[in-house]
Amino acid sequence: EVQLVESGGGLVQPGGSLRLSCAASGFTFSSYDMHWVRQATGKGLEWVSAIGTAGDTYYPGSVKGRFTISRENAKNSLYLQMNSLRAGDTAVYYCAREAKPGAGYFDYWGQGTLVTVSS
């Protein structure tokens, strides 16, 4: 059974940093592109970052230069390092698996971890 379990969320002050983790199981983690998607309370979904099987990374303009996605295949783990956090980054952060390379859609999602940026 495919499982994605996020952790690392919490309360952080504006300008601070936080590192999220996603533990994957039930599939060959190294063979899949992985993503982070966030959702502010009561709002829609926003793609945050992607990492390919070769370690190539992609970001939207809203987080580029502040967020860094990485993976550790030996530990079946995905990470999101978030720096220079702003109030607008407050959201539930989901890790998600891209169904197959280049598929463009997400077939499995974690349950999410809440990040709150506030003083």
Added chain:
Amino acid sequence: EIVLTQSPGTLSLSPGERATLSCRASQSVSSSYLAWYQQKPGQAPRLLIYGASSRATGIPDRFSGSGSGTDFTLTISRLEPEDFAVYYCQQYGSSLSYTFGQGTKLEIK
């Protein structure tokens, strides 16, 4: 960046009725890269449809997707009580960007 606009924002229907949800793109989207998700309160999104019209594993056949170019539709043929949720469309663009629509809330009338 391609913007996806979903309509209506809220759809009020009764169980047994047919639901038609729309997703319009600001530029043409490859049908291969248009997906639909269902999200219930407190839960992660669930993949329903990919490639505009292919049902994901385990999705009942009352859910169907159609469309091409800039206009896509999710249809639920006969609403079951568990279908009342928020639905999002999502596209994958050539510039390696992934965007979602703002969502349609399907509520019980």
